[in-house]
Amino acid sequence: MMGVTLSEAAAKHVQNFIAKRGKGLGLRIGVRTSGCSGMAYKLEFADQLAEDDLQFVSHGVTLLVDAKSLPYIEGMELDYTREGLNEGFKFNNPNVKNECGCGESFQV
């Protein structure tokens, strides 16, 4: 099982964000059904561990993924990039077959 990983840049930012926030176990990554192409990513601070959570550690950051979401994001790398004035997290997901124009939702 490959799980999910963070790029080094993403890990550095997540650590920084959690430190400033003052609490948090790590990052929760998942998918939900919604959006124009069927699925949407979920990216949240994690304060609690749920029963069906799978844990991965990447560059020292704990990543929590619920068992149902994992098949859709297996092997994904989360990166942090800057585009013009905007900056944020980018999902490099090998399972994606189709994305909506803005990339906020996808199909597998």
Next chain:
Amino acid sequence: MALLQISEPDLSTAPHQHRLAVGIDLGTTNSLVATVRNGISVVLNDENGRAMLPSVVRYAADSSVTVGEAAQIEQSVDPTNTIISVKRFMGRGLKDVGDTSRLPYRFVDTDGMLQLRTVAGVKSPVEVSAEILKVLRMRAEAALGGELVGAVITVPAYFDDAQRQATKDAAKIAGLNVLRLLNEPTAAAIAYGLDNASEGVYAVYDLGGGTFDISILRLTRGVFEVLSANGDSALGGDDFDQRIHCWLLEKNDLSALNPQDTRLLLTQARAAKEQLTEHDRTRITAVLSSGELVDNVLTQDEFQSMSHNLIQRTLQPLRRALRDAKLSAADIKGVVMVGGATRMPQVQQAVGEFFGQIPLNNLDPDKVVALGAAIQANLLAGNRSGDEWLLLDVIPLSLGIETMGGLVEKIIPRNSTIPTARAQEFTTYKDGQTAMSIHVLQGERELVSDCRSLAKFELRGIPAMVAGAARIRVTFQVDADGLLNVSAREMGCGMEAAIVVKPSYGLSDAEITRMLQDSVQHAQDDMQARARQEQQTEANQLLEAVQHALVQDGELLDHQQRSRIEAQMTVLQGSLKTEDTLALKRAVNALNEATVSFAQARMDKSVAGVLTGKNISQLETK
């Protein structure tokens, strides 16, 4: 693809549903925009990495508007049309502003708020501020990758109703939805209070570019309460520049200068002030339009002595604020420094001595207000869960109505927490009186003439009774933005009249609508100008390319083909000189069409050129 941000647990939004909200510090000298990203409040920089947008707007004769640094550079060249410190004029009449002889503007005194005559027409301070807000809105939308649901805009605690309403109107014209107006010291307290999780009574000493505010705040378990607010709405960093400016005039024996030279010396004075924060002495040089040379060395000691009484002027409101809060300097647990002018060592020292402690300054004093406003905006937009906190603010000046003899009866005393509602009963003073005029005032003085008139309205249809028999209940309601709603009701028959206070500075809804339309109109003009610019560039490129091709491969064309192309080129050159974008587009297309077969022929020729001169074996090895 879209870039995502980390949400709080269970608060991930559906795609395209992100509630992007920003905090804006609309300052006298500089303005900033901030947002909460991945749980942290950050100031958004422009494409050059600059956080602060100078609050400077320049109007040009062709109605184009420049904002910020670019406008600031033009200050000394075109002072009359370059509006700086417009915040001082927000919701103010000419008589409120005081001595205008030193200001390089052409004022138009209208009922209520003054206006400024520029080369692009008469502008209200609301429109000028809207230009600044527009730039910040566009910066935020570019940085966040979407449309904003709203903004929290900060105002000095001292701002009265007219000034607050003017700020809201400016936001409306700039296309911003105002989630709330927030007092600047409260925003600073939010930035410090949350980051440092401190409790206790704090003083916020805010010496900005054009205003001085002192606020006494109590922070308990995440609740912010403003105990008292005081200040001087005409004192700030600009005045320190002015002192240096006057000193330069004296030193060089200069009398009245033209607007360009005044602006130039003020710009140099400001640079000198900033230098003296880090250095003991600085040199000021300038060449005036007369050719006269200004070259002086200013030392920290000289600057301190010339600005001594300015700093003393900040201590007086400080004492009053403490008195209002029924506290002494010793009760203050910490002092928050806000505003770039608090970087001056003599300010830090005077404040430190007054409170007997070193002021807090671990956040950037220029950014702290915007950072706090962003946190509040994030909360109001619904992007935060759990630990919600209440925000209590106070009314800076008492609100009341005029009674017989030109006296003011206070209905809501100053420092009441908002939102609030208070009512008081009044009666008629003449037998058979059937109407009553309600004159709403704001201020601490007893006489109507000394207070600020906010609105007037009439309650009619009071049943005729003997004097003193009618019971008229006047209700004042102040919403969370500090805006006032007044209603009057005759208790016997139930006749009612009400007013939302805002027209006091003279901008009617119709005028606001016109300004909104103007700004939309301009957006269209801007777009057309841009489309035309692009079309022209394309046309020029095409002409150049065809010209080049004719010179190179002209022999590929027969006489008829050639003259057809040349005719289309002449048409295109002609339409480049006109204003008609559509005709230009048509001419570009026509020339494109006319050259299709020519382009084909050239392509064939160049392919042939590659092939000729090479033998088969060379081609095969590729």
